[in-house]
Structures are given as structure tokens and as C-alpha cells.
Amino acid sequence: MKVVIFEDIGVRWLYPLTLTHPAWELLWGMSTLVERIRRVFTDDQIILHTRSYLVDVLREKYNLPVNMVPDDTTLFVNGRLMEILSPDIIPTSTEEQLLLNDAGDPIFAIVSQKNLVHLHDKLSHGDEFTVDDFNFIHTRRQVKLKLAHYLWDYVLSNASAITKEFELIKPTLPDTDTTYEGVYLINADSIYIHPTAKLAPCVVLDATNGPILIDRDAVVMPHTAIEGPTYIGPGSKIKIGTKIYEGTSIGPVCKIGGEVDNSIVLGYSNKQHDGFLGHAYIGEWINLGAGTSNSDLKNNYSSVKVYLHGEEIDTGHIFIGLMMGDHSKTAINTTLNTGTVVGVSANLFGEGFPPKYVPSFAWGGAKGFTEYKLDKAIATARKVMARRDKELTTSYERMLRHIFDLTRTERVSFS
Numbered sequence: 001m002k003v004v005i006f007e008d009i010g011v012r013w014l015y016p017l018t019l020t021h022p023a024w025e026l027l028w029g030m031s032t033l034v035e036r037i038r039r040v041f042t043d044d045q046i047i048l049h050t051r052s053y054l055v056d057v058l059r060e061k062y063n064l065p066v067n068m069v070p071d072d073t074t075l076f077v078n079g080r081l082m083e084i085l086s087p088d089i090i091p092t093s094t095e096e097q098l099l100l101n102d103a104g105d106p107i108f109a110i111v112s113q114k115n116l117v118h119l120h121d122k123l124s125h126g127d128e129f130t131v132d133d134f135n136f137i138h139t140r141r142q143v144k145l146k147l148a149h150y151l152w153d154y155v156l157s158n159a160s161a162i163t164k165e166f167e168l169i170k171p172t173l174p175d176t177d178t179t180y181e182g183v184y185l186i187n188a189d190s191i192y193i194h195p196t197a198k199l200a201p202c203v204v205l206d207a208t209n210g211p212i213l214i215d216r217d218a219v220v221m222p223h224t225a226i227e228g229p230t231y232i233g234p235g236s237k238i239k240i241g242t243k244i245y246e247g248t249s250i251g252p253v254c255k256i257g258g259e260v261d262n263s264i265v266l267g268y269s270n271k272q273h274d275g276f277l278g279h280a281y282i283g284e285w286i287n288l289g290a291g292t293s294n295s296d297l298k299n300n301y302s303s304v305k306v307y308l309h310g311e312e313i314d315t316g317h318i319f320i321g322l323m324m325g326d327h328s329k330t331a332i333n334t335t336l337n338t339g340t341v342v343g344v345s346a347n348l349f350g351e352g353f354p355p356k357y358v359p360s361f362a363w364g365g366a367k368g369f370t371e372y373k374l375d376k377a378i379a380t381a382r383k384v385m386a387r388r389d390k391e392l393t394t395s396y397e398r399m400l401r402h403i404f405d406l407t408r409t410e411r412v413s414f415s
Helices: 009-014 033-040 052-062 112-123 149-158 160-173 374-386 394-406
Strands: 002-006 046-048 074-078 095-102 106-111 140-142 185-186 192-195 204-206 210-215 225-229 231-234 248-250 260-263 274-277 303-306 311-314 363-364 370-371
Touching: 033 046, 052 394, 106 112, 149 160, 160 248, 192 225, 204 210, 231 303, 248 260, 374 394
Parallel strands: 002 046, 002 074, 095 140, 185 204, 192 210, 204 225, 210 231, 231 248, 260 274
Antiparallel strands: 074 106, 095 106, 303 311, 363 370
């Protein structure tokens, strides 16, 4: 079978990360959904589906077909799927059927070659799917599988995802007998350190509550304490004296310092100074200035409310931190309230708490905002990416320009 990883209308509630990423590209546990799919299926089976303005960037990144109509019986996988893909989860039958969760959202669909015509326009145009698009499928059944509805769903379940994924991939990890002078390992059987990773003396890795995996070329500097379950991605550097608590996943080529608790950080982002990051999900190419801290617990211990698309959403949880989109930045000593949402390419500075919702391309803080001029934002992004030997391509620039236009109405009140 071919495999299509599709986006449905639920991606809008995974804001702001899904402004620049398809849902299936979001880190959860030790990998993204597309990486987990690639473990199970060969690349010549996989087709990616996403919104049209992301297509060219993703083609450059993955070298996989995007928004292509398959020519054979196809397994459709919802890009918001929150499951570590073991063989007992993925449907193996070629019988045409639709698998739904308890809320009636599509999880998997197996579509015969002749019925792919019903999905041709959605696939080729990159429009988000709805369950109604699969109405031609008569065989339906419910499955006890989870979809992400909000970014905090990933954050709050990240510890268990790391644990499950570690157990799944542990037999496939290359052997390592590397020893590190002065490094203290607690429950060493649940700790994996890639042979190319470097650990300095006076590092403590405590896997009492769950596994720790430190990936290739990562560097952990002295006097760092890491509590599992935690994942440190390839090429990331953990600075001197860092404290990382359970449920944390750090993507590739990040610099991390201070105190981090139960948070997810995508690639190429820096939080390398003192300050607290808790129950947060932050995107790529972010820089949090020295002393930046977010609150993840209200003083009255009530459930945290988050603003998305003009709606106030009661999360039902008391621990919710920062959700920040790609290329955003904070100045030194920036303080952020519980459940703060910051869009793409925003710059925050000044005393006091900025609003709990900061639009994309906003420039300012508690005392007000102006619009971050698009050409200046792109010039800064180009410089930042070049520092990591990454090119801001023409396709990437078009994506940023589209997002600027897409979010323009959020900035109409700026002076």
C-alpha cells in the first residue's frame, strides 16, 4: 500500500506551531510522526499532505512527494495521531474501511484505488480533510487511539511518549560501551548515550522515573542534572549547570541552559541562559534571552486558560506554560504568564508581562506593540539560519511572506 500522512481541519488548533509546520512534523517523545512512519514504511510508499503554502518548503526538506494523488490502495494516517507506532496499531488489512476515535475524527482510512477519485481535489490542492470527505467508505469502526487537539496535549503526555518510544527502539540502537569519567548514571539500563555524544565530568543522569536518550553529537557540559524521561536531540548542547526535568524533549542543534521542566523544543532554538521554561512547546529558530522565564502554574492553582483564534479555552489543566512559534525572540529578563501564546517571528521586550496572546510579527511588550516589518524579519531570519549553515531559500521566504499576510488581521490594532 501507499501511505498518505494527511492534515485535517484540527491543525488550526495546534497554533502557532502549525503556521510553519504540518501537524505530522511536530516533535513528541523522541521523534515526529513522519519519522515514525518512515521507520515502518519505505520512502517510496510515503506521500505527504499539507496546506499549499508549505508544499515547496517540505519538498526541499524531505525529498518525498507532497500533495500527490497515489495510484494504488492507500492507507491514510491522520497527521495529529498521538501514538508510538507499533505493529499492533497500524492496520494491515487492504479492505476499504474508516477507523474513527470516540469523537468521530478519522484516524486511519484504507481507500481502494478506484475510490481515490473522491479525494483527488483535497490531495492535490492541500485542503484540510474532514470526516465527511470519507463518506464513501461504508465499513467503519471505532479505535481507542488519540489525536492531538492542542499543543499542550503533546506536552502533558510527553513523558509517557518518551518512555514508550524508548522501549520500542531500544533493541535497534547501536551498541555503545563508552564510559565517561565523573559522570553518574542512576538506573543505567534505562540510559542510552550515542557513541558520538560527549559528556563532561560532574553530570548526573537519573533514569529512576523513566529513560534518558542522548542522541548523536550532543554535548552535555559539567554540573548538569537530567531527570528522565528526557530526550536530547542530535547536535544539541546542554550548557554548564543546566537542570532538565522529566517529560522534556530537545530537538536537534539546540542550546539549552537554566531550568527546563516537561517541555518540548524544536530544532535550532536557543534557551542557553538562566531562567525557567516549564510545560512549554516552542518552535524552531527561537532565542530566549538571558533570564527569560515563563509561568506554568497560577497562584490560585486554577486551570489555565489559553487564547486561540479569538477564543478563550479552558485547558482543564493547572500546568500549562508557553506556546511559541518559529523565529520568535525574547529580550533579557522577559517574563511570560501561564498559557501565553506567541506567534511566528514576534519580538518581546520591556518590563512587565506581555499579553497572553501575542500575534505573529509583533514587536514590543507590555506597553504595546508595533508591526515587525516583514523585510527586516526575513533579513534577521536569514542571518540566524546562516549561523547554523542553513539557507533561507526562496520557498522558505515565500512561506514567511504568506504567514505575514495570513496573520495581518491580528495586527490591525497596532499603532
